[in-house]
Amino acid sequence: MSRTRSEPCHEPLKASKLFAFPEKLSDFFVLLMRLGLIVCLVASISLALHSAFSTRTRWFSFPDHLSRNVSDRKFGPTNISHLLFGLAGTVHTWPNRSRYGELWWDTNTTRGFVWLDEKPEENVSRQGVVSVPYRVSEDWSRFKYLSSQSAVRIARIVLESYKLGLPNVRWFVMGDDDTVFFTDNLVSVLASYDHNQMYYIGGSSESVEQDTLHSYDMAFGGGGFAISFPLAAQLVKVFDGCLDRYYTFYGSDQRVWACVSELGVPLTKQRGFHQFDIRGDPFGILSAHPLAPLLSLHHLDNLEPMFPNQTQIESVESLMRAYRIDPRRILQQSFCYNHRRKWSVTIAWGYTVQIYASLLTAKDLQTPLLTFKTWRSWSDGPFTFNTRPMSSDPCGQPITYFLDKVQEVGRSGTLTTYKRFVAKIGNSCGTADYARAMAVQSIKVASLKMDLEHWRKAPRRQCCEIMDRGTVKDSSLRIRIRKCRPWETITI
Structure with missing residues (x-):
């Protein structure tokens, strides 16, 4: 139907009509109301946007006294300068244990302190040399404790390290004064995590009895652990009160774990941290290291030296020579x-090579020999990983070679030489097969350097091959390590 003149015409409101000068007084009031509605609408939208962005800014902000370096902490790849180490020590233990710190600490690049219970005398260091600078802990006597007051002081190293307010810190790394860190690998591992998130990274004890006594979800402090800056920022707000809540705990690392748990942050486990809650000879673990980068070693003074006919310090120096290459x-x-x-033949690069005069499965070769005992009870287990006993038959025992030389070949290659170790009590196996293996006096292992991206990919053990069809030349055997081919298996 066509519209008649008497019907109202509902035309769209045009801007020209909205802002036209009113012809009547009533039209003027209508115009004012419309303008008021528009102003209110614009103001509401502006307020909502401001509230949203200001809330987001507050949520992700760091404490005011450290906000000057927020941009540095957020962007760019993590390097050694982003780590702040806090080592627990005393004036009584540090003079001897400082020898371990000197093996891995670089005064030009490494940041951190060993925290002592009191100010040392001038001659506290070994021969007047202390590579790691020291700090004296704040008064800790006001805190409750049941069995270990020193654990309270050591636990607070996290808080006191944070309170220093040093610039450009992404990770707080805790350890003991006898912990040996492998910093290149540690930096590489921490760089794979988002340091702007709350992370608590470390490893468990090797001995089940220790994990049961403390916790499987706790990072053991001697092996070392890392706390990201955002987690530390929240942890320090509740830390002192938390220490009093858990005053019945024995260890400092157990107190830190409990306080981190109250923030709802779980432990992110890394298998390269070695608390070494073991006794005896660590050879079994070191010669069948898990498929993970080596990050730390601890309790070395409580173990037999890693290399025969060397002190423990000399053993670490030998391992470090290969590590640096x-x-x-x-x-x-x-x-x-x-x-x-x-x-x-099994190789633990930079440490040892073993020859068995028999064919063993890959499962056996990757399982550590039981050359050690548990930490507390000196028992044969249990441990948090599988072990295999050393054969009682001399013919089933490996012929062992230890690192003798390491050298670079060009820019990307290495050549390591391992010499046979003759135990004081010689093997009595008289078979011809064993005698042929015993004729090998040294083993040379060639390899390309492992590239930086190796540990950022899906882990896979690399392969090796015996060169020259296993011919022994000048009492020496030649082996090459290489990447496994996609279809390759290690099969008897």
């Missing part, structure tokens, strides 16, 4: 077979 490959295991001679 190829940090990512240190202790990484490879194994291969000489089917003609029926030999199994």
